[in-house]
Amino acid sequence: MEVSMRSIVLTKGVPDFSEGAVSFDEDGHLERGKTPTVMNPNDEFAVQAALQTKVRHGGHVSGMSMGPPGYAEVLEEAMESVYLDDSYLLSDRELAASDTWATAITLNAGLETYQEQVAEIDLVFAGFKTADGETGQTGPQTCWGMDWPIVTHVIALDVDPEERRLRAKRLVEGDVDEIETVEAPLPCFVVTDPEFEPTYRKASHRLTHKQLRAETQERAANHEEHLTTWDHVDLNLDPDYIGLDGSPTIVSSVDPIPKAPSEREATMIDPGEDDMGEVLEEMHPFAAGGDAGTGTGD
Template identity: 75%
Template sequence: MHSVVLTKGVPDFREGQVSFDEDGHLERGRTPTVMNPNDEFALKAALQTKVKHGGQVSAMSMGPPGYADVLREAMTVYADDCYLLSDREMAAADTWATAITLSAGIEKIGEPDLVFAGFKTADGETGQTGPQTAWCLDYPIITHVIAMEVDEEERQVRAKRLVEGDVDEIETVTAPLPAFIVTDPEYEPSYRKSAHRLQKKRLKAETEERAEEYEEYLSTWDHADLNLDPEYIGLDGSPTIVSSVDPIPKAPAERDATMVTPDDEEAIEDVLETMRPFATGD
């Protein structure tokens, strides 16, 4: 059973990590890049498939060379190997040009049994790249998946999915392999057998060890390796036209900050007196 998991690097939107210019625009060069949070559910689904059916899990991303760190982060969740699709011809791609590139990378690997993707990315939030990649591959797709099982003999996947994002309405569907799975943030891996739980623990330990030397498991391909025409990828191959970009308004400061140095004993004492009622529950 071979699974490919698509992942992307996004700005670290945690408080204190995001940098904006004076107009409120995101400064990507000064904001750390992390793995898209929703992609972790896709990786967990692929790990569950490997635990129960064996095989291989490959993580794939399209982006600049720095996205190798994103793939290292993905490997800590679980991956046997990683693929980075990267060169200048792929830059500034919209979701359609990205899907074309990713589908070419998947086809170069071979024909996996399952391709996994997260629900949407934290920066674009379109949720389009996964379905468009499935269309390029001509794979059946199941979205909003919260649980799944694979029947190897019947060569099909059976999944439970949320209907229109309503957690109270769930439907069960099947699809033949190879298939494309978009996991929902409500996805819950199931390990009912003790043998599966022990296997998961062993695989997690192995992949965390691999992540320390992730470059040994990383393959980087450019557009020539994928036999892609530059006119159909990157900015040139992107039909999306962005009419405008609205800056993110800066939140007004609601609290004053008082700077205290460790050698100012009187100021430190004032801080302790201020905090003491909260520590005692008053």
């Protein structure tokens, strides 16, 4: 008997810290309003694990994120990469300024609401940590609220839907990196490691992967039609336990982000005729296509 799998992949939007994209004020503080938001890089491995599960075993994969309305674009990005069937955004002002604990409470409520209104969940996938928080707490805290088994630092996995078992390899870091194989019953929470690599050894898996990609292009183009937004009322959450009021973390201070040092030496010149001649002389080897270090351009 074929068993249909239900998976949720959690993802978050973070500032785009790539060179030239991030914006700082004069004091060196991040300006989120002027910095593009992208999917958290570590979530990409959770996305790949969810996609591998869907390719191998079929079923339904939903994306879920907590954040402002703009995070819908992050879920759209996830739909394009993991071929999500639909997305769920947990969003309203009461959720603003949540720390990891308040975020986990909200995500937990989102998963429970999904199970009450949509379907029972077999697997939840989460990334190792976020690029802006670097705590690695939200996934395990969310799982603690679900009272499910959790497998962290997963680098490879497979599922037996009929036996309802997860078998995974996880990276154990110590004096020497080791890999251990573990099993867990479903439903289960999976936190992927950056070393995770999806594998599609069977021709049927590769064909399914191609078909899903084609199907998702049309779905992602109309992402809003497949997006559900829940606020704290929909999630039956008390405002005293979410957002800033529900966050026990106290930030004592914020240090400006140091600007990255230049990797190249620079010579400042005035745009005079003589100085520009020196610039042209320096650039000539590069324009000639030769070795700039030896000046042997032809």
